[in-house]
Amino acid sequence: MASVSLESVSKVFAGDVMAVNNVSLRVNDGEFLVLLGPSGCGKSTTLRMIAGLEEVTDGRIRIGDRIVNDVAPKDRDIAMVFQNYALYPHMSVYKNMAFGLELRYGGNSLHRTWKRLTSPTEAANLAAKRRGIRDAVRQTAQALKIEHLLDRMPRQLSGGERQRVALGRAIVRQPAVFLFDEPLSNLDAKLRLETRRELNELHQRLSTTMVYVTHDQTEAMTLGERIVVMNHGEIQQIGSPMEVYDRPETRFVAGFIGSPPMNFISGSLASEGDELSFVAGGVKVVFGEMQEQILAILGKKQAVELGVRPEDIGVEKSETDGDANCGRVSLVEPLGDCKLLHVAIGSRREINKLVCKVEPRANMAKGDCVRLRFYVNVHLFDAARGHNLTLD
Numbered sequence: 289m290a291s292v293s294l295e296s297v298s299k300v301f302a303g304d305v306m307a308v309n310n311v312s313l314r315v316n317d318g319e320f321l322v323l324l325g326p327s328g329c330g331k332s333t334t335l336r337m338i339a340g341l342e343e344v345t346d347g348r349i350r351i352g353d354r355i356v357n358d359v360a361p362k363d364r365d366i367a368m369v370f371q372n373y374a375l376y377p378h379m380s381v382y383k384n385m386a387f388g389l390e391l392r393y394g395g396n397s398l399h400r401t402w403k404r405l406t407s408p409t410e411a412a413n414l415a416a417k418r419r420g421i422r423d424a425v426r427q428t429a430q431a432l433k434i435e436h437l438l439d440r441m442p443r444q445l446s447g448g449e450r451q452r453v454a455l456g457r458a459i460v461r462q463p464a465v466f467l468f469d470e471p472l473s474n475l476d477a478k479l480r481l482e483t484r485r486e487l488n489e490l491h492q493r494l495s496t497t498m499v500y501v502t503h504d505q506t507e508a509m510t511l512g513e514r515i516v517v518m519n520h521g522e523i524q525q526i527g528s529p530m531e532v533y534d535r536p537e538t539r540f541v542a543g544f545i546g547s548p549p550m551n552f553i554s555g556s557l558a559s560e561g562d563e564l565s566f567v568a569g570g571v572k573v574v575f576g577e578m579q580e581q582i583l584a585i586l587g588k589k590q591a592v593e594l595g596v597r598p599e600d601i602g603v604e605k606s607e608t609d610g611d612a613n614c615g616r617v618s619l620v621e622p623l624g625d626c627k628l629l630h631v632a633i634g635s636r637r638e639i640n641k642l643v644c645k646v647e648p649r650a651n652m653a654k655g656d657c658v659r660l661r662f663y664v665n666v667h668l669f670d671a672a673r674g675h676n677l678t679l680d
């Protein structure tokens with residue numbers, strides 16, 4: 289096992305494409321770290337640099353204590369699992385899984401030497417190595433429930449089985465670090481869920497350092513001990529799943545994590561007597577306890593964006609849609625375990641559309657007038673730079 293450190297790492301591709309910009313992070317020994325971000329944010333390039341499949345333009349990468357910038361991929365003690373399995377099509381499942389170990393023990397020469405049988409001691413050594421490989425493959429296959437597939441060829445497997453074989457091939461080598469590049473994206477929803485659970489169990493069992501790339505925030509939240517959120521080649525935030533969810537440092541993180549996403553409303557701050565509030569077309573949020581904190585960081589009437597998650601808005605029926613925070617339900621989406629209400633607030637000149645999560649049997653229908661309550665968990669973002677102004 290080993291830690292992985294990136295120290296001010298950048299990658300510029302031909303044509304001045306800055307794919308990764310000055311990224312520094314440390315994956316602790318035994319940690320499951322997820323790199324999360326939209327397509328093109330540089331997460332795969334970061335992973336490929338750790339694997340040695342992409343050269344580093346600037347900065348240093350360490351695996352354990354060793355700087356690996358100039359170390360060949362095969363000598364980095366890593367195993368990588370890709371989205372598209374990349375199994376050897378002409379080899380059985382057993383051979384696919386055993387191949388890496390055979391290479392480590394001498395590859396083809398193992399076979400040739402075996403045939404020559406130079407001395408009884410050598411023959412005994414080779415037999416022990418072969419037994420070791422066989423046992424390792426069988427144990428791993430058993431753990432992944434693919435033991436019955438060992439004699440099949442990759443073309444005779446389903447997508448889920450192939451991905452398990454690809455995982456098995458990586459596990460059997462017992463690398464210091466596992467690197468996963470969207471390994472579940474080709475699986476259907478049910479298999480993705482199952483394999484995600486297996487990956488979680490696998491990490492608990494092996495406690496090996498794992499770095500996992502995905503654009504799927506649910507995968508990131510459920511698998512990662514910490515999540516690195518990336519955008520435009522840069523790190524936006526590193527934190528535990530609940531840290532990035534509850535305390536997003538930027539508007540980007542706030543909007544990227546959470547489904548349905550956080551609601552954003554553009555508006556300004558207004559003070560009336562001692563009371564400071566956020567106002568925007570039909571919406572008024574009084575800050576109460578947060579007031580002092582907000583006043584300390586803001587000049588009044590600064591342009592800000594309010595961010596509030598769908599589950600942090602209370603909804604009750606109302607007689608009218610004209611008062612502050614009152615509006616009309618424009619759409620109801622029943623999801624089984626909850627309902628999503630789309631509520632339009634404000635006048636035609638300035639209308640705000642918010643999504644609210646309510647209990648599954650809430651008696652509300654399209655066209656109903658509702659009053660919204662904003663609980664304490666609201667965020668204010670600097671409209672120009674997107675920084676969260678409400679974090680300590």
Ligand code: ATP
Binds near residue numbers: 302307325326329332
């Ligand atoms: P995805 O989820 O779509 O794979 P990603 O976040 O993994 O996206 P990268 O594959 O790391 O993104 O790509 C980051 C940026 O670098 C993108 O703008 C991409 O177009 C660019 N890029 C990647 N590989 C190359 C290459 N070989 N040559 C030039 N530009 C590249």
